[in-house]
Structures are given as structure tokens and as C-alpha cells.
Amino acid sequence: MTETAERVRVIQSQVLSDDWYLLKKTTFDFRRADGSWQRQQRETYDRGNGAALLLYQLASRRVVLTRQFRFPAYVNGHDGMLVEAPAGLLDHATPEQRIRAEVEEETGYRVGDVRKVFEAFMSPGSVTEKLYFFVAEYDSASRVSAGGGIESEGEDIEVLELPFEEALAMVCRGEIADGKTIMLLQYAALHLFVRAEASP
Numbered sequence: 001m002t003e004t005a006e007r008v009r010v011i012q013s014q015v016l017s018d019d020w021y022l023l024k025k026t027t028f029d030f031r032r033a034d035g036s037w038q039r040q041q042r043e044t045y046d047r048g049n050g051a052a053l054l055l056y057q058l059a060s061r062r063v064v065l066t067r068q069f070r071f072p073a074y075v076n077g078h079d080g081m082l083v084e085a086p087a088g089l090l091d092h093a094t095p096e097q098r099i100r101a102e103v104e105e106e107t108g109y110r111v112g113d114v115r116k117v118f119e120a121f122m123s124p125g126s127v128t129e130k131l132y133f134f135v136a137e138y139d140s141a142s143r144v145s146a147g148g149g150i151e152s153e154g155e156d157i158e159v160l161e162l163p164f165e166e167a168l169a170m171v172c173r174g175e176i177a178d179g180k181t182i183m184l185l186q187y188a189a190l191h192l193f194v195r196a197e198a199s200p
Helices: 095-107 164-172 179-198
Strands: 008-018 022-031 037-046 050-057 062-069 081-084 087-089 115-121 130-137 158-163
Touching (some): 008 037, 050 095, 050 179, 062 095, 062 179, 095 130, 115 179, 130 179, 158 164, 164 179
Parallel strands (some): 050 130
Antiparallel strands (some): 022 037, 050 062, 050 087, 062 081
């Protein structure tokens, strides 16, 4: 048992919704740093874990992103059309298997080697999801279809091939507002394209 597990005692767990994904309300006791126990309640939304990937090309200094409608962003004042890195839920596949399939479905590019660069909880205050972040190089020969996603799942995805510097500028202008995509672009700025500039 971990030290954290010894500080948590689950009292009751109630399912609030099990329609699309699983929403639960849990009552638990938490042992504070001073040793006292405090009763708390939290709602958690369990949609499974996911993976995201940045397609990049060092020679041309370009990246491939997507644009698609996101209803939760729309109801929070955005126009809903988010520019993103390809991503998807694992659905019982390994992160590597799932991200290869998602990239091909969304962008039309079939990637071979993918490299995991980090993992992160994206909204740990309420959502259980952990994302696995990957990068992979692409070239024109690796595009096997037009992409666009799966129509029966409501996907209508536009594929964008952008200069890397333009993608970074879009972050600064607020035109890229998706967290996972910003994280991958920042990783690329620190670790991928910097190395390319340093090469003879």
C-alpha cells in the first residue's frame, strides 16, 4: 500500500451517470498533513485514458494538425472549431496502437515509429483521464488517405499542414487553444526543431 493510499478511506461511491462515460460521486476521509481526518466529497468523470501525437517534418519545418468542432468548447464561448494534434481514447488498446490508428483515421498519414515523450493528467480536479503524448516524423509518402475521421462517429475533420513557426504563432494569437496541442508544440520547440537548427 502506498503512503497516499494510507491517507484515503473511501466511505461511499455513487454512480450519477453511466450514459456516455462514467460520472461518480465519492465520499472519502482524507488524513491531512497534521494527522487529522477530514471528510470530503468529489465527483469524478471517468472517460478512460487517451493518447495524442504531433506529426512533424524536420526538413521542411512543418507539422500536421487537425481542425474539428468541439461542442464543450462551443458552449463555453468558443466558436467550437479547435485546431488540435490527432488524439483519441485508448479503448483497451495500448497507447502506441491507438495513436497510430487515430493518426491514420484523422489525418490519413500512416506512421511507423512513434516516440512517447511524456504522460500527463489533463484535468485532475475532476477527470480521471491520463494522456500519453507521442511524436512521429512524416513525409508525403506516408499519406495513405485523405483522413477526415469516421463519419459514423460524428467526425468531420480538416487536415492542416502548417509551418512550425506559424503553429507557434497561432498559440500566441489564441488560434490554437487546445491544451494537449500547445504542450506538444512546446515540446517540439524545446526538443525537436532546436536540435534541427543545431545540426550542421
